[in-house]
Amino acid sequence: MSDEFTLLAALLLCSAALVLALRQLIRAVRRGEEELLFWGGAVYFAIFPMLVDALAFMFGDMQRISALISKESPNYWDGVTPEILFQGSLFVFAFNGIFYLGNILARKLIKVNRQKPLPAYGVASQIILLAIIIAACSVVISSGADFIENQRNSVQMDRATGLAQLFIPVGAICAFVFIRQKKYFVASLFIVPVIVVAVLSQARSIFFLIPGAILMAYVTEKERRISIASLLLTAFVFLLLSQAVKLVSNENYGFWVQDNKIEFLLVNMFRDVSIGDYYYSIDVRNRRENLTTEGASSLALVATGVIPPFAARELFDPANTVTYRIYKLRFGEFDFGSMHPTIYGFAYFDLGPFGIMLGLLLPFLMQIYRLLCGKLIFMRPVAPVSIAAFYFVAMRGSLNVAYAKLVFTGFVSFAIFFAIYYCVSRISSRN
Structure with missing residues (x-):
């Protein structure tokens, strides 16, 4: 097959994938579904950059684009060929198609009532929850919140900090509830400490908890007065801000050490380097x-929350996951860092062509999570925020990390909200 025909096929596949993704993105926004983050992430992290690359190959500009990206992001893999681009486009189209069908099937087989009322928190509950979030954020900050620099210098996270990190998503969940209840000042009290930790730690996974909570609060509102176009634009701005968190939050690298800062932001905010990792994984x-x-990696993902980590240490060893294995293959000995090949690179690297079946599995896992959270009134706000955050992190390729955070956020949220709900109920019954 000639390069011209290969590129044309890749271009058609990308175009078809784009149409499907945009159609489902608009539908997810209308229905108030967390899958809007999957489809939006598909466009941003994979479909749009592949479409640009196909056109760049056809018009002879691919080398110039690769040189520009590599200049600002030295780790970017620029070995993509028309054949790899075709394979990547075909896999993305197939994966998204399977995900689309899996989502329909999961919702038909596992019924979840998404219209149940959210819990109401009194003043005492608000104070307790806010104290927990501020305490958790303070522990993380006091221990040296810059996770990247700590990893680079081989500084291990202590148990207290690791445990405190698990409490932070609860702040976003509380913000979601209060935004839905139009208690915006109270919501802001939970938003600020989470944002501070995200900026100091350069952790986009923490930062996006807040945009995820805000987006889900508005798209799940029955009497929504904001247009779909405004919501999509807001989501895109949040996505760019999540990129900026890492690009501008460290004075030793990134934005601050570039000669052409505008060019750096344009290249890195509108195109995540994970697409290069996807090509490399293929x-x-x-x-x-x-x-x-x-x-x-897929086995470890399914086992998360089912098998305790201490019972299967090798299974859950980060060095055996896709993101770290790719890093080691690329740079030699495993010392620091990971590579994020988008959710598609994760699936293809781990399972080959059969990786598209992850697109069938994920909707079922998310629907089961919604079902479990919906059983108890105090757990109902957990699923929208946690699943939205999961999709953002997963679409970039950190699927094991995303799913582990989803599961453990559920455990921690249950412990906190149950304790508060139980105590409030006991006090109310006595009065």
Whole structure:
């Protein structure tokens, strides 16, 4: 197959994938579904950059684009070929198609009432919850919140900080409830400490908890007065801000050390380097299949929350996951860092063509999570925020991390909200 025909096929596949994604994105916004983050992430992290690359190849500008990206992001893999671009486009289209069908099937087989009322928190509950969030954020900040620099310098996170991190998503969940109840000042009290930790730690996964909570609060509102176009624009701005958190929050690298700061922001905010990692994952799988994770990452994902980490340490060893294995193959010995090949690179690197079946599995896992959270009134706000955050982190390729945070956020939220709900109920019954 000639390069011209290969590129044309890739361009058509990307265009078809874009149409499907935009159609489902608008539908998810109308229905107030967390999958809006999946479809939006699909466009931003994979479909749009591949569409640009296909056109760049056809018009002879691919080398110039790769050189520009590599200049600002030295780790960007620029070895993409028309064949890899075609494979990548085909896999994205197939994965998204399977996800679309899986989402329909999951909702038909597992019924969840999404219109149940949210819990109401009295003043005492608000004070207790806010104290918990401020305490957790303070522990993280006091321990040296810059996670990237700590990793780079081999500074291990202590248990107290690791535990405190698990409490932070509860702040976003509370903000979601208070925004829905139009208690905006109270919501802001929970938003500020989470944002502070996100900026200091350069953790986009923490930062996006807040945009995720805000977006879900508005799209799940029955009497929504904001147009779909305004919501989509807001979501896009939040996505760009999440990129900026890492690009401008450290004075030692990134934005501050670039000569052309405007060009740096334009290149890195509108195109995540994870697309290069996706191309690299395809190249490795095609040439050196024995060096891939061979299903280990997907197995660890399914086992999360079912098998305790201490009972299967090798299974949950981060060094055996896709993001770290790709990093080691690319840069040699595993010392610091990870690579994020989008959710598609994760699936293809770990399972090859059969990775599209993750697109069938994920909707069922998310629907089961909604079902479990919806059983108890105090857990109902957990699913919208947690699943939205999951999709954002997962779409970039950190699927194991995203799912682990989803599961443990559920556990921690249950412990906190149950304790508060139980205590308030006991006090009310006595009075």
